[in-house]
Amino acid sequence: MGILEKISEIEKEIARTQKNKATEYHLGLLKAKLAKYRAQLLEPSKSPAAKGEGFDVMKSGDARVALIGFPSVGKSTFLSLMTSTASEAASYEFTTLTCIPGVIEYKGANIQLLDLPGIIEGAAQGKGRGRQVIAVARTADVVIMMLDATKGEVQRALLEKELESVGIRLNKSKPNIYFKPKKGGGISFNSTVTLTQCSEKLVQLILHEYKIFNAEVLFREDCSPDEFIDVIVGNRVYMPCLYVYNKIDQISMEEVDRLARRPHSVVISCGMKLNLDYLLEKLWEYLALTCIYTKKRGRKSLASQFKYALVWGTSTKYSPQRVGLTHMMEHEDVIQIVKK
Numbered sequence: 001m002g003i004l005e006k007i008s009e010i011e012k013e014i015a016r017t018q019k020n021k022a023t024e025y026h027l028g029l030l031k032a033k034l035a036k037y038r039a040q041l042l043e044p045s046k047s048p049a050a051k052g053e054g055f056d057v058m059k060s061g062d063a064r065v066a067l068i069g070f071p072s073v074g075k076s077t078f079l080s081l082m083t084s085t086a087s088e089a090a091s092y093e094f095t096t097l098t099c100i101p102g103v104i105e106y107k108g109a110n111i112q113l114l115d116l117p118g119i120i121e122g123a124a125q126g127k128g129r130g131r132q133v134i135a136v137a138r139t140a141d142v143v144i145m146m147l148d149a150t151k152g153e154v155q156r157a158l159l160e161k162e163l164e165s166v167g168i169r170l171n172k173s174k175p176n177i178y179f180k181p182k183k184g185g186g187i188s189f190n191s192t193v194t195l196t197q198c199s200e201k202l203v204q205l206i207l208h209e210y211k212i213f214n215a216e217v218l219f220r221e222d223c224s225p226d227e228f229i230d231v232i233v234g235n236r237v238y239m240p241c242l243y244v245y246n247k248i249d250q251i252s253m254e255e256v257d258r259l260a261r262r263p264h265s266v267v268i269s270c271g272m273k274l275n276l277d278y279l280l281e282k283l284w285e286y287l288a289l290t291c292i293y294t295k296k297r298g299r300k301s302l303a304s305q306f307k308y309a310l311v312w313g314t315s316t317k318y319s320p321q322r323v324g325l326t327h328m329m330e331h332e333d334v335i336q337i338v339k340k
């Protein structure tokens with residue numbers, strides 16, 4: 001059986017298994033297996049097509065935003081409206097075939113906006129140019145998931161699933177679990193909070209599935225088995241995402257109102273230039289959450305080498321002020337990190 005078939009078998013089994021106390025371990029194991037096969041599927045050696053022509057756009061500016069969405073939702077129309085770059089828009093699907101960068105200038109910052117080909121169900125497994133598109137998405141500071149407002153909620157769920165399956169976690173923070181594989185000593189398991197979703201036994205089962213027999217595990221949060229698996233597998237990307245429903249000129253006021261109230265959502269019309277200013281404000285908010293931190297993404301060592309930082313700006317009482325990792329930065333603050 002190929003990996004894809006194995007994955008679909010496990011997915012089916014998870015779907016038909018009732019979730020209760022008796023099936024808890026079985027489900028945990030299935031999920032661990034699923035994550036393993038997915039990781040295999042994404043190993044670079046097995047995906048020579050991962051590097052697509054026209055996709056290696058240089059990072060530039062202060063932050064990067066990737067436009068992800070089904071074909072013909074209006075991604076290129078949006079890029080052409082917001083930046084001085086023109087990206088071809090048309091009524092047929094897959095008009096855009098490469099990655100097209102533009103720049104949004106806002107509050108003195110240069111935000112790189114990337115228009116990308118549309119993606120469809122199965123993108124994560126390489127359908128269309130799905131893998132290349134997702135690879136670019138991983139490098140972004142914020143994802144704008146552009147959705148066709150006339151199609152309701154279907155697109156959102158499908159794309160979330162695609163991104164989820166390749167380890168992209170949207171609007172979630174990294175699970176607060178300390179995990180350290182060891183050379184010996186078995187598995188030491190502790191938690192600082194009451195756990196309602198995981199137990200020592202389940203954690204051991206999952207670790208054994210990954211052939212880990214010696215490790216230190218400390219739950220500082222009531223995490224789910226999936227979150228624990230994310231920690232073991234590593235290589236997950238935690239990313240803010242704005243869901244942008246475009247083409248609201250085509251739907252009723254009631255529907256516009258309903259979509260606008262969904263979490264992390266903004267409704268717009270590129271065609272009628274509706275609500276674009278508000279979208280920019282929101283985007284800025286989502287970027288500000290991460291600008292300062294995500295620039296260091298990928299350099300995992302920084303947090304572990306962090307000793308203290310000096311901050312100049314409005315977030316401190318005096319400038320510079322010596323701060324720790326939990327200090328909240330404000331816009332235009334300057335930071336100098338002192339390593340151990």
Ligand SMILES: Nc1nc2c(ncn2[C@@H]2O[C@H](COP(=O)(O)OP(=O)(O)OP(=O)(O)O)[C@@H](O)[C@H]2O)c(=O)[nH]1
Pocket residue numbers: 069070071072073074075076077078088089090091092093094095096097116117118119246247248249250268269270271272
């Ligand atoms: N009614 C309406 N049509 C829109 C709106 N925005 C874009 N369109 C139309 O939707 C169609 C697709 O737009 P594109 O910008 O090419 O969509 P895309 O997401 O870049 O498509 P691909 O590159 O094929 O993935 C075009 O005919 C646009 O004119 C809008 O707000 N309202």
Ligand SMILES: [K+]
Pocket residue numbers: 071072073089090091092093094095096
């Ligand atoms: K199109």
Ligand SMILES: [Mg+2]
Pocket residue numbers: 075076077088089095096115116117118
């Ligand atoms: Mg396009």
